[in-house]
Amino acid sequence: MRIDPSRNPLSNVNTGTGAEPSSSTIDTEASAMNSIALARAVVRKLKLVESPLFNSALRNSDSALLSTSAEREAKVASTVLSNLSVSREKLTYVLDIKYRSPDPVIAAQVANAIAETYIDSRVADKASTASRQGEWFDKRLDDLGQQVMAADARVAQFRAQAGIVGSDPLGDGGTIVDQQIAPLTGTVASAESDAAAARSNLAAARGQVSRGGLDAVSEVLGSAVIGDLRRQRAEALRDQASVGIKFGPKHPETMRVHDQISSLDSQIQAESRRIVNSLQATSAAAEARVSSLRGSLNDLQNRRERDSRAAALASSYQREAAAKRALYERMSQLSLGSTQAAQVSLSQAAIIDHADVPTGPVSPNRPLLLALAGIVALIAGAGTIGALEITSGGMRTAEEVREQLGVPILAAIPNEKVQNPADILIDRPTSFFAESLRIARASILGVRDQAPPHVIAFTSALPSEGKTTTALAFARTLAAADAKTLLIECDVRRAAMRHLVRTPATSTGLVEVLQGKATLTEGIVPSDVPNLDQLLVSVPFYSAEDLFGGEEMRQILDAVRAQYTHIVLDLPPILGLADGRFISVLADAVVLIVRWGVTPAAAAKAAHSLLRNDGGNTVGVIYTMVDSSAEVMGGLYYSKYYAKNYSKYYNAE
Incomplete structure (x- = not known):
């Protein structure tokens, strides 16, 4: 008989269940074949109580102790075990089952019956175990299913209350506040940059006015309107010089040109003041925008701090729900395997070679004894000759x-x-x-x-x-x-x-x-x-x-x-x-x-x-x-x- 772990109906390659059995496992199986329960099953199967070969054991016992069929069966089973030998072949997974009996037919029948009854009992035990496991798995799956549903409901409710939109409250999705803070932070940074630029332009303009008047302001110098007015004033100055030489200072034409130049100067001054005032207004508006955005950002950050505890709790709820779901799936796989095992009649043990009715007795083995005697004699003779050769002092x-x-x-x-x-x-x-x-x-x-x-x-x-x-x-x-x-x-x-x-x-x-x-x-x-x-x-x-x-x-x-x-x-x-x-x-x-x-x-x-x-x-x-x-x-x-x-x-x- 060979112990084959690949035939284990409860084995699972992925989880390592059903790996190669250890030496202690093989020895345990060999000991199980020497159990009184297995021997009694063989006695019932072969009806050995009725066999004349075992009647002597019953006759030699106290008749008062064998008054029932169960007692007689136990006595014959003990006799069977006394002549049964189950041994392991070296370090292999093969077990040798030997039974000694004066009747060669009984010897072969008992040896085969021991192996077959052992396999049948193992199949029945595994099917019963698998059936009980399936029932336990079903009850456990019902409990786990309810726990998974409750955990998922609690996660969904809490996420809705906390405003969590992502699958992971601490991941990329986060809460609604987390989604608002990121773009607002960019807007605040951009507004602060613009406010800083406006303040810089205003400060530069004020410095230029204090040093050289409005005409020294860069924005004034770069204004297209002022540039056009200055072009017109330049043309008026040329006309004034031409008219003054031609008509004199009191001539109406000369006075008209003079008034035109004065009007252009007034327009240039007014446009320059407007540009400077515009820089001041721009700087103030930028500062106000920055202040408003900063207030909004601070408010969101305060809300985020309050929501962080809720997010951590939501993550804990979600992990708990995931763990229960994984346990449910694993339990479902085991339940499926147990159900299949209950329907498959396989055993880890397989009979390699059935016992045939022996043609001759195994004891005493006269040819073997003669061969051993011959070998011992040859060895002794060779040893004697060798000793004589070694110890000999002759020429x-x-x-x-x-x-x-x-x-x-x-x-x-x-x-x-x-x-x-x-x-x-x-x-x-x-x-x-x-x-x-x-x-x-x-x-x-x-x-x-x-x-x-x-x-x-x-x-x-x-x-x-x-x-x-x-x-x-x-x-x-x-x-x-x-x-x-x-x-x-x-x-x-x-x-x-x-x-x-x-x-x-x-x-x-x-x-x-x-x-x-x-x-x-x-x-x-x-x-x-x-x-x-x-x-x-x-x-x-x-x-x-x-x-x-x-x-x-x-x-x-x-x-x-x-x-x-x-x-x-x-x-x-x-x-x-x-x-x-x-x-x-x-x-x-x-x-x-x-x-x-x-x-x-x-x-x-x-x-x-x-x-x-x-x-x-x-x-x-x-x-x-x-x-x-x-x-x-x-x-x-x-x-x-x-x-x-x-x-x-x-x-x-």
Whole structure:
């Protein structure tokens, strides 16, 4: 099941409602699926009370407590919840619903019923909630509608009483007084400017009169009427001069011209006084106009101060009405969404995948357990191998042998996972294991015409290094090359050779021959390989008797030298036992067996020192139980790459 917030019928993208649910929301939904009410609904839907699978739970309960159907239903519901698991897939919005039951059909039915019943209950809950919200919204809208109407009426009434004409009493519209003050202020300013100009002209005229008479006044000088009168006077003066010269001062014509000039002067004076009086009148009129306008402006300003409080109150009423109107619109949107939600049957939860009837049980998961066991075993094995590789102090390369012991590597024998690797010489003579022994034969006997060693002893520094197996395999290799060979087991305390050869055990062996209880002929018996005889130890020998400290062992070797081409001795380990040191000096060549990667270098070095100090001829080292991918394989000194290429030369059959 997936919790899908986009399917929420009450979501609103603009307001952020229905955003992605938080982790706590998802966990809450998962917990809701484990409710007893949901489980009881599933029990009723599937009629689980009548199912034989749940009758055992009812029978195991006290019958007195389950006397009613509701009690039985609650008991079965509790059983359902005990086997129900609802979990969230990591940090996703997906919920996994799992139900465990011995009946696979019941398991699938209950899991599906839990999801379906949960969705149905959520749809019903949301529809019921949306319906109740719608009823509440309707009542609230009625109240808000009446409040909005009352607020709008109060704003309109107050605006009319206060003379507010704009939509905002404190904005560009304002009151009627505000609309009158602005142009009146401009008119007052213009009138004051005109009055100032008139006062200036009047003052200038008065100053000019006081200094030079009316003729000095600028307005007089600029008057067209006075200019015309002065032109006429000038013409009269010319006529007077002409008439006076022609007729004399007493002539009537001369007198007429004189009277004309006097009349023009009187007109000029009268016009000048009129101009000056006009300037005075203009200045007075301008002052009166300014005074009148200023009075009107002061009156309007006084009225504006009284109206400012009314304007502020009107703005408050208007904001209150706007807020109630916005609340009404928002409530109307929510009411519409709630009404739509009540009519839509959607849920935030959606079923992604229905549960199918399982084909097999989920517990116990045997394949999974086996796979996990295998993985754990591999990890443990790898860890063990890694730990052994890290903690191992053994030698691994030919260079280490040369540096630590000063002798060469004769051969590297691979590790074979079989009970008796020496039998590979018989069963698979062309294998890599057999070829490694032939390499050892070539290294010990030599490939040139020279006297090969007659008596060859195999020993090791410590037990369990493959010495006995290598001695047996080497003896079989010599016999396979048509060399008559005798294998003598000198490790009397272990006596392991009898378990490696295929011939039946005898009661006579090397110990009996050394003690004189049997002859050499009685002790030597043929082996299971042509050309190979063997003188073994019949049973382990533990005694303080020094079997090899006398001349008996030397006499045995001297007796068989003429009968056999090669004699192979299986000596006990050098460190901790003295027997091998006595016998090693009797051999023509001593081969030190070193277990690859296991035998400590110090132990091998100590064993080699003892052999050298005793006079033994240590011809080299043979690595045993070597990893086939190691560098010492495939010709000893070649890399892993070349060693791998040698595989084509060997036949595993």
